[in-house]
Amino acid sequence: MYDKKKTLEIDRKHIWHPFTQMKDYEKMDPKVIVRGDGIKLYDSDGNEYYDTVSSWWTNTLGHCNKEISNGIKKQLDTLEHVIFSGFTHPFAAEFIDLLSGFLDKSLSKYFFSDNGSTAVEVALKMAFQYWQNLGKTDKTGFIMLENAYHGDTIGAVSLGGVPMYHKLYKPLMFSTVQVKGPNCSNCPHRKSDYTFDTSQCGCNIECFGDMEKAIRQHGSKTAAIIIEPLLQGAGGMILYRKEYLQMLEKTAKENDILVIYDEVATGFGRTGSMFAYEQCGTTPDIIALSKGITAGFLPFAITAATDKVYDAFYDDYFSHKTFFHGHSYTGNPLGCAAGIENLKILKRDNLPCSNKNTIEHFHGKLREMEEFDFINDIRYLGFIGAIDIVKSRKNKIPFNPEERIGKKIYMDSLENGIILRPLGDTIYFFLPLITTPDDIEQIFKRTLKVLTGLSI
Ligand SMILES: Cc1ncc(COP(=O)(O)O)c(C=O)c1O
Secondary structure (H helix, E strand, O other): OOOHHHHHHHHHHHOOOOOOOHHHHHOOOOOOEEEEEEOEEEEOOOOEEEOOOHHHHOOOOOEOOHHHHHHHHHHHOOOOOOOOOOOOOHHHHHHHHHHHOOOOOOEEEEEEEOOHHHHHHHHHHHHHHHHHHOOOOOOOEEEEEOOOOOOOOHHHHHOOOOHHHHHHHHHHOOOOEEEOOOOHHHOOOEOOOOOEOOOOEOOOOHHHHHHHHHHHHHHHHEEEEEEOOOEEOOOOOEEOOHHHHHHHHHHHHHOOOEEEEEOOOOOOOOOOOOOHHHHOOOOOOEEEEOHHHHOOOOOOEEEEEEHHHHHOOOOOHHHOOOOOOOOOOOOOHHHHHHHHHHHHHHHHOOOOHHHHHHHHHHHHHHHHHHHOOOEEEEEEEOOEEEEEEOOEOOOOEOOOHHHOHHHHHHHHHHHOOEOOOOEOOEEEEEOOOOOOHHHHHHHHHHHHHHHHHOOO
């Protein structure tokens, strides 16, 4: 293994990191991580870090879970990969058999790919072609939400609504109808000072008005609406009420529009239920899943669809209804092995339900932050929590973006044995399902040390 010096030397010379202004590394080195164990990562100097962002929201059962690594090791000597067109394998079958036990029965057809963006690309091409195959060739449009994030490939970017990530690429995108999204943090009907778990919202889902209008205006030309259920992640950890999804399901059905749920981030227990949609009593026509699907071990994804969608593609070859989409690593057996072990653990250990104690403890600790004047909002859903920070809430003074407070918090957090990676002025926690109340104590102790130590 290369030592720290050599790793950094080569990194600095040749490696271009994602979502990173590489010039920032002139003043700091990236941490060289050499080991992971449970919720912690360890660097080449032996320092530990609480991985509160679950390594880009992928890790659900802690780092280096032995059952999952053993499952992959066993698989390695049997079959590492095989083309998935014209061939299948027992590992894909076992994985889907397990996964179908967790998803709504109406989602009965599963398409494999290898990351969240591809899962979304598959979903949007499926939705588009569904209407083409049915002969409704006018239905080509998509409705999406402000602050939506669905990935970084151009199809997924076209469905995105975060100006910082998406605006520049506009000339490359297909056009969509962007709707003002629900956001309980900005709701004028909220009864409590902070959003908390959104149950304090005394509204009648007035925020659905914009979506309703868009559906009325554009419905006949719309193929699908795409949405992140209950929580818009990269857009700022924005929470909204389940009734929004209930109204969306009803209105979309009435107007003959498909609904795509993007549970790439919210899936596999993170929100306190296996999938966020379970908390809403709604189901989509198509769902995109990735990240926690292998508990953070391997790149892997699924796009699941209903029989209604699938049947529109099922015909004689020369009807030209084939779904011509696929990736080299589609259905990778190693990914299946990781997914199988992950799902077996979730089932056996009844996660996330069996860890309600930690969830409650976590929410309690977040609520305790009310006392600080630099906290502007507090919100949470399952193992996800977010706080918006300001210079002074009382005096309504936000941070000046030029101060790059997020970067400062990130750097200070590393000095304090914790990884905090704010989205703008929003500090968030995206915790694994195996987090304990003791971990929560440590995480908050270290977070408060960082925040109260800032000279703001
Ligand atoms: C909701 C959502 N969809 C899609 C993606 C894209 O996933 P990936 O980064 O694996 O391409 C993300 C990534 O953060 C996400 O949060």
